[in-house]
Amino acid sequence: MMEIKHVIIIAVVVILLIILMVGLYSALIMSKRVDKSSNIQPNTNTVESNANTCVCCGEVIPEGRQVCPNCENEAVSKKREDKIC
DSSP states (O other): OHHHHHHHHHHHHHHHHHHHHHHHHHHHHHHHHHHHHOOOOOOOOOSOTTSOBOTTTOOBOOTTOSSOHHHHHHHHHHHHHHOOO
16 A cells, blocks of 8 residues: 555656656747847947937937937938928
């Protein structure tokens, strides 16, 4: 009777180890997929990390803006050129 309990305990431990290994393997595979599909480039700006930068060109801009005046003017002029009146 004691042998059956030992066999059951060993079987449960083996099953749990297999489940753990499969989980770790799948996490490893997913992390490699994320690394390959990630196009995020590290921020190489030499500007202070809390400075606001233009989303188009990366130039430092005043707080509260997302686009610098140069990029904004370019976008407005392109919009005017495309407009047919």
